[in-house]
Amino acid sequence: ILNVEQSPQSLHVQEGDSTNFTCSFPSSNFYALHWYRWETAKSPEALFVMTLNGDEKKKGRISATLNTKEGYSYLYIKGSQPEDSATYLCAKEAGGTSYGKLTFGQGTILTVHP
Amino acid sequence: DTGVSQNPRHKITKRGQNVTFRCDPISEHNRLYWYRQTLGQGPEFLTYFQNEAQLEKSRLLSDRFSAERPKGSFSTLEIQRTEQGDSAMYLCASSPGRGGPTEAFFGQGTRLTVV
Numbered sequence: 001i002l003n004v005e006q007s008p009q010s011l012h013v014q015e016g017d018s019t020n021f022t023c024s025f026p027s028s029n030f031y032a033l034h035w036y037r038w039e040t041a042k043s044p045e046a047l048f049v050m051t052l053n054g055d056e057k058k059k060g061r062i063s064a065t066l067n068t069k070e071g072y073s074y075l076y077i078k079g080s081q082p083e084d085s086a087t088y089l090c091a092k093e094a095g096g097t098s099y100g101k102l103t104f105g106q107g108t109i110l111t112v113h114p
Numbered sequence: 115d116t117g118v119s120q121n122p123r124h125k126i127t128k129r130g131q132n133v134t135f136r137c138d139p140i141s142e143h144n145r146l147y148w149y150r151q152t153l154g155q156g157p158e159f160l161t162y163f164q165n166e167a168q169l170e171k172s173r174l175l176s177d178r179f180s181a182e183r184p185k186g187s188f189s190t191l192e193i194q195r196t197e198q199g200d201s202a203m204y205l206c207a208s209s210p211g212r213g214g215p216t217e218a219f220f221g222q223g224t225r226l227t228v229v
Binding site for chain 1: 117118145147149154155156157158159162169170205209211214215216217218219220221222223
């Protein structure tokens, strides 16, 4: 994998459904993996910053896992609510002099229908 | 301090005109980043500053783009002789810049439309 890739590109679910997205990234020169939620007309908001292989993080109904050796991360949303509707972005942060600089995937657009 | 602020929120300009955007980061943050997002794509890195020093500029950025961060506070991004391909959302983000990987704090962006 040469770039950060996310799947699916878009997703429509019903309120109460659980869902998950995938982020794949080059495993070389890895420093951290970021997940952001971007609601329309708002700023992208950080959900998680993950660094260690096997990391699992949770915030309310949202959780994420990280596999740095194979270069992927999963984001899970349990019991989706309409307010979860947003674009979910993952980004790889490389190490060395480029730390802090993020390479983003194209995002997954989630729509939760009441 | 309520977060990263960007102005203007929207800008419509005619092709060939120059435009300038402003970003006010969180005051204690040393690092400031500019990204550009076009429809259907994720944000793409443009440039970043550590205090007032511009440390990296994307190879994709043409010479028509210039950014400054005088005195390590606010930053401006100028686009000269705008082209229709410059139409995009321009995002600014800041981070502390030390102490390990931390989240970046984003502004709401400036949406540029070149007609």
